[in-house]
Amino acid sequence: MITFLRLMLQGAYRNFVRIVLKADRATSLEIRNKVLTLSVPAWETVLDEMCIGCGGCAKVCPTQAITMVKLEKPVEIAEGYMREQVPRIDLTKCIFCLNCHDFCPIYSVFGEAAPIHARDVGSPKLTLREILKKPIRAPPEKIEELKKLIPPETVEFLRGGKK
Ligand code: SF4
Ligand code: SF4
Numbered sequence: 118m119i120t121f122l123r124l125m126l127q128g129a130y131r132n133f134v135r136i137v138l139k140a141d142r143a144t145s146l147e148i149r150n151k152v153l154t155l156s157v158p159a160w161e162t163v164l165d166e167m168c169i170g171c172g173g174c175a176k177v178c179p180t181q182a183i184t185m186v187k188l189e190k191p192v193e194i195a196e197g198y199m200r201e202q203v204p205r206i207d208l209t210k211c212i213f214c215l216n217c218h219d220f221c222p223i224y225s226v227f228g229e230a231a232p233i234h235a236r237d238v239g240s241p242k243l244t245l246r247e248i249l250k251k252p253i254r255a256p257p258e259k260i261e262e263l264k265k266l267i268p269p270e271t272v273e274f275l276r277g278g279k280k
Pocket of ligand 1: 183212215
């Protein structure tokens, strides 16, 4: 324990010296300036326009780091199906297990990049409407697992109720 603490303090001190005193070249000037001006951009963890608002990610998060936030104006993402809420991740509670990503239906049902990823969502290749038109790729066991996480009408919607 004492060794661990010593290593942690040594690491923190070295990084502090690198960033603030520019003591060696491990930190680029660009990064150093961003750190010192508090302008390091936070990575994007949720792409609202790719989300169906099912809330599965919030249910599967082991640390309750995800809160579903109601949209002021729900969005019709397919005929008769509204997105009413979207997730927000509190990265101070996140342990980067990626359960949210792995259980998101967009990833687990359609095999596309999920709209949620604690380490940056990246850029999707398809629109949500295009993804929803794709055939289901998930095995029946996965659908059964999802049934425990998301509302039955959402399961039906994913199975082909959408237009
Ligand atoms: S990656 Fe973070 S937000 Fe996602 S399920 Fe794990 S702890 Fe929760
Ligand atoms: S599991 Fe995926 S689709 Fe469902 S609310 Fe979370 S991010 Fe959106």
